[in-house]
Amino acid sequence: MELEGKEYPKLLVRPVVVITTISERGIPNAAPFSANSLVSFEPPLYGFSCSPAHDTWKNIRENGEFVVNIAGKDLGELMHVLETDYPYEDNEIEHAGLREENAKAVNPPRIKEAIAWIECKLEKYVELGDHIWITGRALAAGVKDGFWKEEGVLDVEKARPLCHIAREFFVEDMKEKKYKRA
Numbered sequence: 001m002e003l004e005g006k007e008y009p010k011l012l013v014r015p016v017v018v019i020t021t022i023s024e025r026g027i028p029n030a031a032p033f034s035a036n037s038l039v040s041f042e043p044p045l046y047g048f049s050c051s052p053a054h055d056t057w058k059n060i061r062e063n064g065e066f067v068v069n070i071a072g073k074d075l076g077e078l079m080h081v082l083e084t085d086y087p088y089e090d091n092e093i094e095h096a097g098l099r100e101e102n103a104k105a106v107n108p109p110r111i112k113e114a115i116a117w118i119e120c121k122l123e124k125y126v127e128l129g130d131h132i133w134i135t136g137r138a139l140a141a142g143v144k145d146g147f148w149k150e151e152g153v154l155d156v157e158k159a160r161p162l163c164h165i166a167r168e169f170f171v172e173d174m175k176e177k178k179y180k181r182a
């Protein structure tokens with residue numbers, strides 16, 4: 001079946017993260033993002049694509065810090081709250097009934113209910129089409145106890161990471177499968 005080129009994002013199943021930032025006055029902001037990816041291993045760089053209209057971008061431009069909170073299934077029901085366009089400095093973490101906890105390396109808070117986190121400092125940004133590709137350097141990262149396997153990989157069956165397909169369509173159950181490597 002042929003699709004229009006602009007429908008291509010619906011072909012990519014993308015991990016959902018909730019990015020937390022703070023305003024100049026220190027008020028937290030949280031918003032979901034799914035246009036996101038690993039960029040580099042060494043140095044560890046992470047990137048996501050953000051509309052220039054978003055408060056997330058305003059805050060990152062101001063202080064250059066953000067936390068990538070990796071969303072599990074439990075945050076699925078809260079996506080509609082977290083994606084609401086509340087006025088600037090209206091704290092979505094509180095609206096969603098989530099809990100903040102201090103990050104180790106940056107000032108924006110982590111979300112306690114996330115399955116894992118990456119604390120980032122802005123490295124570089126580039127305007128591309130109608131979005132801005134924001135790249136951050138990972139200063140610290142971690143995963144909730146019990147969601148990390150001995151082999152050094154995320155336990156997806158326990159953590160149940162949430163992925164986005166399009167609009168209100170998500171994927172919430174994954175199964176690990178090991179394939180042979182060359």
Ligand SMILES: Cc1cc2nc3c(=O)[nH]c(=O)nc-3n(C[C@H](O)[C@H](O)[C@H](O)COP(=O)(O)O)c2cc1C
Binds near residue numbers: 029035080
């Ligand atoms: C699952 C999901 C994924 C989203 N992914 C993106 C994204 O990758 N880039 C983007 O600019 N907005 C994305 N959005 C929309 C923003 O989260 C939404 O517009 C939000 O209100 C922006 O908040 P802010 O102004 O507080 O930064 C997504 C929304 C949802 C629910």
